[in-house]
Amino acid sequence: SKMNRKIPAQKKIGSPKIEDVGTEDATEHATSLNEQREEPEIDKKVLREILEDEIIDSLQGVDRQAAKQIFAEIVVHGDEVHWDDIAGLESAKYSLKEAVVYPFLRPDLFRGLREPVRGMLLFGPPGTGKTMLARAVATESHSTFFSISASSLTSKYLGESEKLVRALFAIAKKLSPSIIFVDEIDSIMGSRNNENENESSRRIKNEFLVQWSSLSSAAAGSNKSNTNNSDTNGDEDDTRVLVLAATNLPWSIDEAARRRFVRRQYIPLPEDQTRHVQFKKLLSHQKHTLTESDFDELVKITEGYSGSDITSLAKDAAMGPLRDLGDKLLETEREMIRPIGLVDFKNSLEYIKPSVSQDGLVKYEKWASQFGSSG
Ligand code: ADP
Numbered sequence: 001s002k003m004n005r006k007i008p009a010q011k012k013i014g015s016p017k018i019e020d021v022g023t024e025d026a027t028e029h030a031t032s033l034n035e036q037r038e039e040p041e042i043d044k045k046v047l048r049e050i051l052e053d054e055i056i057d058s059l060q061g062v063d064r065q066a067a068k069q070i071f072a073e074i075v076v077h078g079d080e081v082h083w084d085d086i087a088g089l090e091s092a093k094y095s096l097k098e099a100v101v102y103p104f105l106r107p108d109l110f111r112g113l114r115e116p117v118r119g120m121l122l123f124g125p126p127g128t129g130k131t132m133l134a135r136a137v138a139t140e141s142h143s144t145f146f147s148i149s150a151s152s153l154t155s156k157y158l159g160e161s162e163k164l165v166r167a168l169f170a171i172a173k174k175l176s177p178s179i180i181f182v183d184e185i186d187s188i189m190g191s192r193n194n195e196n197e198n199e200s201s202r203r204i205k206n207e208f209l210v211q212w213s214s215l216s217s218a219a220a221g222s223n224k225s226n227t228n229n230s231d232t233n234g235d236e237d238d239t240r241v242l243v244l245a246a247t248n249l250p251w252s253i254d255e256a257a258r259r260r261f262v263r264r265q266y267i268p269l270p271e272d273q274t275r276h277v278q279f280k281k282l283l284s285h286q287k288h289t290l291t292e293s294d295f296d297e298l299v300k301i302t303e304g305y306s307g308s309d310i311t312s313l314a315k316d317a318a319m320g321p322l323r324d325l326g327d328k329l330l331e332t333e334r335e336m337i338r339p340i341g342l343v344d345f346k347n348s349l350e351y352i353k354p355s356v357s358q359d360g361l362v363k364y365e366k367w368a369s370q371f372g373s374s375g
Pocket of ligand 1: 085086087088089125126127128129130131132133246270274278307308
């Protein structure tokens with residue numbers, strides 16, 4: 001059944017345009033993407049719509065409207081994150097390379113015992129780079145990136161959500177290699193004994209689990225590899241669809257779902273070196289007086305701060321010189337405003353506390369040692 005011409009979809013569809021899904025840091029990337037942009041946006045859009053229609057036509061048993069919605073809201077185009085954009089997290093990067101990136105790029109090497117995992121969970125405190133890692137994995141493995149959250153699958157019409165989930169998996173197979181990234185997986189795969197669980201989220205969860213296991217069993221049970229030419233683009237290639245999920249609340253994930261995440265990677269708070277790099281980046285365009293040893297001290301006193309805490313701290317510290325001025329701020333020349341100093345950070349430390357408590361951290365570490373994958 002290779003009658004349909006295979007469309008190398010992910011390459012053509014992936015125009016450097018930022019869609020509206022999960023792109024909080026879209027602005028950061030916008031400038032670099034603009035530089036790469038050469039072809040007129042409109043042609044790409046039209047081309048993409050034609051390709052999407054073609055793909056939708058080729059899918060069987062998939063609701064057309066649902067498929068369109070998946071393309072519109074869930075397939076993420078462009079918006080690339082690379083390994084180098086992410087400070088630190090070396091062991092997580094290595095783990096993701098081995099579990100996902102290499103198998104996706106060299107499927108011939110990862111068969112049998114080396115068969116790639118079908119699910120991987122990134123867990124840890126909020127603001128530590130889990131979403132960035134998922135995006136980098138998609139970029140580095142040249143995969144189609146599907147970014148979903150509970151709200152993107154919830155529909156007010158009964159039964160529509162299941163159709164969306166089915167369409168999601170069908171398209172992911174069609175456009176494989178694919179990464180289905182589920183942010184805050186706990187809100188979709190929460191424990192069954194959760195009182196608040198309503199009918200619609202229960203349906204989403206069940207359909208998701210059904211689709212996900214059909215993926216694994218189809219690939220694990222079949223030995224069709226000889227009918228599959230290794231240099232085809234892997235049309236409907238079950239073996240290269242991965243569910244990658246992130247959560248700040250790993251302990252509230254349903255047990256059935258948890259077991260399907262064969263790899264569970266702990267994404268801890270940033271190490272010294274990582275915080276150092278981040279402070280340097282944040283201050284690189286500011287007038288400041290921090291010396292190397294000030295940076296070292298800053299790193300020391302921000303132990304326990306997450307990536308996003310560090311951003312908040314730096315923002316607050318940057319206000320220090322303005323606060324000193326009070327109302328005089330209004331008539332002070334810009335050049336006369338004093339540079340940011342270590343003292344500003346120290347003042348801000350009084351107010352900007354780490355968002356993860358010591359107790360919270362212990363909870364993550366306990367969960368990591370009980371359920372996490374080592375390495
Ligand atoms: P999470 O998904 O773990 O909650 P994100 O990946 O969304 O966290 O990170 C939130 C923000 O914090 C990012 O947009 C980025 O600016 C910053 N950040 C967090 N961790 C890192 C890191 N390791 N390197 C660079 N920036 C980071």
